[in-house]
Amino acid sequence: MNKGKKVLSGLLAGVLMVSMVLTASATDIQGLKKQQQQLEEQQKDAKAEKSSLAAKVNKLNASMKQAQADIEAKQTEIEETEQELLMAKIEENHQYESMKVRIRYMYENGNVNLIQLFMESDSIADFFHKTESISKISEYDRKKLEEYQLTVRAVEEKELTLQSEYEKLQALRESLVKQQAEAEALLAEKSSELASIEANLSELETSIKNAEDAAKKLQEQNEGNKNQTTNNSSGSNSSGNSNSGSGSSSSTQVSKPVVSGNGYFTHPCPGMSYQSSYFGEVRQGIGDDRPHKGHDYAAPKGTPIYAAAAGTVIYARYSSSAGYWVVIDHDNGLVTKYMHMFEMPYVSEGQKVVKGQHIGGVGTTGQSTGNHLHFQVELNGVAVNPDLYM
Ligand SMILES: [Zn+2]
Structure with missing residues (x-):
């Protein structure tokens, strides 16, 4: 989407x-x-x-x-x-x-x-x-x-x-x-x-x-909540990292990588119900006619999300728009983004991951209207069609 x-x-x-x-x-x-x-x-x-x-x-x-x-x-x-x-x-x-x-x-x-x-x-x-x-x-x-x-x-x-x-x-x-x-x-x-x-x-x-x-x-509370949300998204980094760091290391050790297909990228959400939106899609009448920067995979809450390829986790945090999200740098100009996870990612910033590593679960946190994974691929900072690498 x-x-x-x-x-x-x-x-x-x-x-x-x-x-x-x-x-x-x-x-x-x-x-x-x-x-x-x-x-x-x-x-x-x-x-x-x-x-x-x-x-x-x-x-x-x-x-x-x-x-x-x-x-x-x-x-x-x-x-x-x-x-x-x-x-x-x-x-x-x-x-x-x-x-x-x-x-x-x-x-x-x-x-x-x-x-x-x-x-x-x-x-x-x-x-x-x-x-x-x-x-x-x-x-x-x-x-x-x-x-x-x-x-x-x-x-x-x-x-x-x-x-x-x-x-x-x-x-x-x-x-x-x-x-x-x-x-x-x-x-x-x-x-x-x-x-x-x-x-x-x-x-x-x-x-x-x-x-x-x-x-x-109530009004004061609503205003307070808005401020708190903003504070949390930026302030939870340090504490969130340490938590997910210890949690993810155990999860990475137990679960085996899940790899599908022969592409450079494995499918990040093979358990999806259907693909609800495609890269480059433009939807009219919603006040934003910019093309969609990634693929949306609709899936039930908690459906596993896997690292598309090996790399280093550079973001594993909460943001008010992406919700709980992960960004992996693949050290070749390619970066993958995984958004709207239902809880803190299972990996932490700075952590090395292998292809197909379980990094989180599908959710609808941040600016999202339903459970789905927004999967985005960027080459040298520019969003590209993920299909090119799958
Ligand atoms: Zn999307």
């Missing part, structure tokens, strides 16, 4: 992955912020309802105070009227008593029939009726008594009216008490609703802050 294309597609994949993760968390934050907006709307409504309810409660409280004052005033009025009634009754009684004294006087002066009549009468009215014809009782007494009786009746009527007004006021107060209780219950309900909205809001604000922190951390 074209190396430039792989680099590009690898980069694209990386960018996509990072942006997908960031987009995912950005979507989360967006969702949370939408929820926050909705809750803030609810909070606004609840606050408005609460203040309108509070105003209603205040108004009812004022009405209650007024009703209470009215009731107290009415009570005073009733008490005064009762006093008035009492006085009227006393006057009436006095008039009646003084009348009786005068009647007794008349009796003592020989008018027996009258006192008998009086004693036999059911009421004053009855007596008057019976004695209407009797002129012995003065017109003055009679008028006076009637006057007092009228006063008593008037005061009694006044008291009745006052009592009825008092009862109406009491009913009004009872209704106000009920309304007040209802308004206060609604107000309490609205207050607790508002409190719950505000608790949710503060929880949501924490969630948003956490999500934003997480997104920020």
Whole structure:
């Protein structure tokens, strides 16, 4: 496969992955912020309802105070009227008593029939009726008594009216008490609703802050990883070399060289599934129209890679584009390159290798989209068709 294309597609994949993760968390934050907006709307409504309810409660409280004052005033009025009634009754009684004294006087002066009549009468009215014809009782007494009786009746009527007004006021107060209780219950309900909205809001604000922190951390991590990868590719040389050096020496000693064909080069990946790209191939539409510098051999991960010919390992390391790779110098102007191995090569820099020596396994490290070996041959630094030497 074209190396430039792989680099590009690898980069694209990386960018996509990072942006997908960031987009995912950005979507989360967006969702949370939408929820926050909705809750803030609810909070606004609840606050408005609460203040309108509070105003209603205040108004009812004022009405209650007024009703209470009215009731107290009415009570005073009733008490005064009762006093008035009492006085009227006393006057009436006095008039009646003084009348009786005068009647007794008349009796003592020989008018027996009258006192008998009086004693036999059911009421004053009855007596008057019976004695209407009797002129012995003065017109003055009679008028006076009637006057007092009228006063008593008037005061009694006044008291009745006052009592009825008092009862109406009491009913009004009872209704106000009920309304007040209802308004206060609604107000309490609205207050607790508002409190719950505000608790949710503060929880949501924490969630948003956490999500934003997480997104920020993720971005920092992604940036950090990119830097680390770059550092690793250049920094792992010394440690990687020593590791692979000891590992490869044992592997070279155990496994026998694998050589196929009669060419100067043996096939570097005889276990391949198929050849996925050829030297010189140009693929359009990927932003890199340079011809492919080698052959690509598609093969399962770990399929052995063999040294094409004897030589000296000059590179055995990791690079962000070639992944784990090996470069062998064949001491005649020819150099072979083996890219995208799945792990550290089994040989180390400076090591001599024989033709067909197992130097690594197929992988997809670096800028690669699938398990394959990119095998490249260079003559005096210029890529040539590997087929020329196989
Ligand atoms: Zn390739």
